[in-house]
Amino acid sequence: GQQVMQIPQYQHVQEGEDFTTYCNSSTTLSNIQWYKQRPGGHPVFLIQLVKSGEVKKQKRLTFQFGEAKKNSSLHITATQTTDVGTYFCADNTDKLIFGTGTRLQVFP
Amino acid sequence: DTEVTQTPKHLVMGMTNKKSLKCEQHMGHRAMYWYKQKAKKPPELMFVYSYEKLSINESVPSRFSPECPNSSLLNLHLHALQPEDSALYLCASSLILSATNEKLFFGSGTQLSVL
Numbered sequence: 001g002q003q004v005m006q007i008p009q010y011q012h013v014q015e016g017e018d019f020t021t022y023c024n025s026s027t028t029l030s031n032i033q034w035y036k037q038r039p040g041g042h043p044v045f046l047i048q049l050v051k052s053g054e055v056k057k058q059k060r061l062t063f064q065f066g067e068a069k070k071n072s073s074l075h076i077t078a079t080q081t082t083d084v085g086t087y088f089c090a091d092n093t094d095k096l097i098f099g100t101g102t103r104l105q106v107f108p
Numbered sequence: 109d110t111e112v113t114q115t116p117k118h119l120v121m122g123m124t125n126k127k128s129l130k131c132e133q134h135m136g137h138r139a140m141y142w143y144k145q146k147a148k149k150p151p152e153l154m155f156v157y158s159y160e161k162l163s164i165n166e167s168v169p170s171r172f173s174p175e176c177p178n179s180s181l182l183n184l185h186l187h188a189l190q191p192e193d194s195a196l197y198l199c200a201s202s203l204i205l206s207a208t209n210e211k212l213f214f215g216s217g218t219q220l221s222v223l
Contacts, residue, residue: 033211042198043151045211088150095164096141096212098150 004091004099012105019079021102023072023089030093032072034063037101038085046074048092079106114199114215122223123189129218131182131199139163139205140182141212142174143198151198157182158205189222196220 004025013019023032031050035043047056049065049072056063062075072089084106089099112133121127131140139158143151156164157176171193173185182199196217202210 042214042216043212044214048211092210095153095156097153101150103148 004089004097006087006089006099006102008102009100010103010105012107013079015081015106015108016078019076019083019104021074021087021089021104023074023099025070025091027070027093029069029072029091032065033090033092033096034072034074035088035090035098036085037088041085043088043098076104079104081106081108112199112201112213112215114197114218116218117216118219118221120221120223121186121189123191125189126185126187128186129184129197129199129220131184131215132180133201133213134180135201135203135213136179137201137203137213138179139202139210140176141200141202142182142184143200143214145196145198145217147195155184156205163205186220189220191222194220194222 006021006023011019031048033048034046036046037043047063049063052069053067054065060077064073074087076083086101086103088101091097115130141156142154144154145151153166154168155174160176171188175183196219198217199215200212202212
C-alpha cells in the first residue's frame with residue numbers, strides 16, 4: 001500500500017540551528033499536507049502543497065513540493081525551543097495518510 | 109468555535125468491558141474521522157464518515173464500532189478490546205471529505221489503556 005517515509009526519524013539541534021525534514025512517497029501525490037504535534041498534544045495543520053515545485057513560507061518555516069510530486073520538505077530556519085515536536089507530512093491523495101514523522105528536539 | 113472536543117481524556121478498561129469514546133464539533137464540518145496513534149508512531153486512519161454515512165473503514169476489527177448520530181457527533185464503541193489496543197484515539201473533522209484543500213482539525217484525543 002501507499003507509504004510515505006520521512007527522514008530523519010529524530011533530530012536534535014541547538015537553538016538557533018536550522019532543521020530540515022524530508023518526506024518521500026513511492027507514488028505520485030496529488031497534494032501533501034504538513035502537521036505538527038507537540039509532545040502530549042494532537043496534530044495541528046500547518047500547510048498544504050498542491051502544485052509541482054511549489055514553495056510556501058510561514059515565517060521561519062519553508063515548505064517545498066518536489067517537481068515530480070513524490071517528495072516534500074520542511075525547513076526551519078534558526079530553530080527555537082517552541083519548535084519542539086513531531087512534524088508529519090501527510091498524503092492527501094485519496095484519504096489522509098500520515099508519514100512516519102520526524103521528532104525535533106531543540107536544546108537551549 | 110474551531111474546536112473538536114473529545115471525551116473522556118483518559119480511559120482505563122478491562123478486556124470484558126464495553127465503553128464509548130465521544131467526539132463533538134460545531135464547525136459545520138460534514139466529514140469526521142477516527143485515528144489511532146501508538147506512542148512514537150504516526151496516526152493511523154480507522155474510519156471516515158461523510159455526511160453521517162460511513163465512507164471508509166480501514167479493515168478495523170469489529171470490536172471497534174463507530175457511530176455518527178448526527179453531523180456534530182461521532183462515537184467509537186469499544187467491546188472486548190485487547191491490551192494491544194491501548195493507544196491515543198484521535199477524532200478529527202474537515203469541512204467535507206475531499207482529496208483537495210481540506211485540512212483536518214484534531215481533538216486532543218482519548219488515551220486508552222486496556223488491562
